[in-house]
Amino acid sequence: MKDILIAGRYRVDRKIGQGGFGLVYSGTDLQSGEEVAIKLEYMGNGRESLKWEQSVYEELSGGVGIPRVRFSGSEGEYYVLVYDILGPSLEDLFNYCGRRFSLKTILLIADQTISRLQYIHSKGWLHRDIKPDHFLSGTGRQGNTLYTIDFGLATDFDPAHGQSLKCRPHQGTTLFASLNNHRGHQQSWGEDLESLGYAFVYFASGSLPWQDVDAHGSKEMVKELKEELSGEKLREAILPPEFATYIDHTRTLGFGNRPDYSYLRRLFRRLFVRKGFKHDNVFDWTEKRFHQLRQSTVNQSVSSTEETPQRHASKPRRSGRNVRKGGHGAAASAKAVTDARPHADHRVVKRSRCAARKKPM
Structure with missing residues (x-):
């Protein structure tokens, strides 16, 4: 499925999930360059599960915490749902x-x-x-x-x-x-x-x-x-x-x-x-990422200060510059970790229903 183009715009890149009625891939919106999630269901199975899911997203659209659907429709033998890529579950x-x-x-x-x-x-x-x-x-x-x-x-x-x-x-x-x-x-x-x-x-x-x-x-x-x-x-x-x-x-x-x-x-x-908690939206995983980044930065700084005197024995002042450079890099890296999120592990589940028609208006 890799490198297939959906609706002339969304390129299928790599598989990130699989379930009972379809596959989920990460993809790229070639017009905006943004990463997207692409859900595919083989139409030959006769279940039309993805069509049903799309109808739910359509009625929930605009709500906080509801993924935005960018495209839905058929492409070859598959029904396709393209929506915003999300982080980990x-x-x-x-x-x-x-x-x-x-x-x-x-x-x-x-x-x-x-x-x-x-x-x-x-x-x-x-x-x-x-x-x-x-x-x-x-x-x-x-x-x-x-x-x-x-x-x-x-x-x-x-x-x-x-x-x-x-x-x-x-x-x-x-x-x-x-x-x-x-x-x-x-x-x-x-x-x-x-x-x-x-x-x-x-x-x-x-x-x-x-x-x-x-x-x-x-x-x-x-x-x-x-x-x-x-x-x-x-x-x-x-x-x-x-x-x-x-x-x-x-x-x-x-x-x-x-x-x-x-x-x-x-x-x-x-x-x-x-309990006296601070409502700062700092979750456990946010704090753990920060501590891991900080430890990594400290290790890099220590490594820099240990190596520099050997390289510049006649100019020890450069060691101080290297330490400051490491500290400055820590601030930049902290911002990068704040912005970075792992790709979603979108999971597809089996379903069964007595009727698959869309909800009447």
Whole structure:
């Protein structure tokens, strides 16, 4: 697929992701020179998954944390979706930080992700596959913004009547699936938020109580362990009580009952203030990158000061100039790290639905 041109403008460069219904490549917009993400689905499979996802992006366009679609359409045997390239997923960043986030970072994540779901729900959609892989950091000036991706399993949901407009069976991720998903019940807003709550516990603990069971494919046992995870058990763990309150709230929402998003955000914001955290948008991964850069710069400076006297034994003053030069380079490099973001590991997931038609206006 490399070097293929999409719509006479977008060049396919290298594969960065693969899933059940397509491939994801990084590419280049030849008109602007900008890097883009290119998602491809073979039209011969008859599923039209990418068309469905494009229809979701179209209705969500303009929202904070929603990727901008630049092109959608067919190219040869493939249906194509071209959108803004993003940074690493929360799962990638979780691994980068040693599979544990600080409470401050979890609370910063919670504030943004609850808002993302509120927006998606307000537009009449359920995501239905909420997990760390599906939240990506932005790039450049939007580096502190979290984006929601992969709407292949999304379904439209009538916010006025609390009814799903069509049957779309769920085949999402067992690890983060809601209890009602396990039970085969119809899902609504609360299920997305419940899955998000499991992600918060995952970030704080490094794993979930049913993770080993899920690895062996026992969905029924995973369901039983989730049923046993009461708010009281969470309170007995290392997590502040706000997390138990959050899980309890999402689980007690009846079908079609609208969540109190402001209340959920307020829970975590008050905890943030009570802990004395500074709202500077400095996440764990931001701090780790800075420390790594600083250590690298120190090592380079030490190396310069050790080598210089040997080269210029008769002119020791140059050693001082080399040290200052290293320090100046540190400031420039710090800016580069602030701007630099790894490429996205866009993941494509399987989906199944009873109808693939676009939501009626």
